[in-house]
Amino acid sequence: MLIVATTACGFIFGWGLLISGMMQPAKVIGFLDVLGSWDPSLAVVMTAALVVSRTGFTLATWRKRPILASQSFWPTKTDIDRPLVIGATLFGVGWGLVGLCPGPALENLATFSPRVIAFVIAMALGMVLHDLWSNRSVTTPQREGTFAAAADG
């Protein structure tokens, strides 16, 4: 049941990206290109998604626990630390270079584009490299718990 529900959520999310045009990296670049022929579509996508999820998350907090799981995994971190700032900057550089963020990158695998496949492999490698590097720099076992809680999304 859990698997069916999450597949459906991914499917709806995918249709959202597809209909909004955000699967197309060139359209995302059109939003980021404020000096060119600016396309504000991405701002509308974000605003609509925020209004719906703000309302939905408020409803979700009314329930003691999720429908198909024993607990909710709300992110717990609140501080703006160095990894957040550096990580968001590095991500911004990559996003600006190609116009792909993780969701549309994975979804575009459906097009079997060799360039998308190369991007996704590099992205996965970047994630693995981060986790190897981060595990190496962790020496105290007490970081285990904070590692799981560190994920914002």
Place this chain on the structure above:
Amino acid sequence: MANFTPVSAAIGGTLIGLAATLLMLFTGRVAGISGILAGCLNFGAADRSWRVAFIVGLVLAPLVGGFVGYPIPSPQMPDSWSVIIVAGLLVGFGTRLGGGCTSGHGVCGVARLSIRSIAATAIFMATAVVVVALSHHLFAG
């Protein structure tokens, strides 16, 4: 603003918000794609199945769309393979270090009014705008 498509953007954004809501309501998880993918790549993790299922659903959307005749855009990417590889590495490493991407921070985090996510979103948006301005205008070949 010749390419502005507000109606389809609003419909698509609504579906993205709906998917994030349903995932939280049913499974208690944040719909952050970078976190979901990173969990898939962590072969020791116990909760990989729902993550794989979400990504399967994500990829199924355009496959089913194409099957029923919905136009699927052919992705326009930079010519340079090295730019693509470097960008992919930066997106992968950066989203892990920063704890999220456009979905986890940009949608779910901002919707929770998390200061952390609002800061991350402002930083990656501003950085990407600068990178596009430099690469498309200042250093445009």
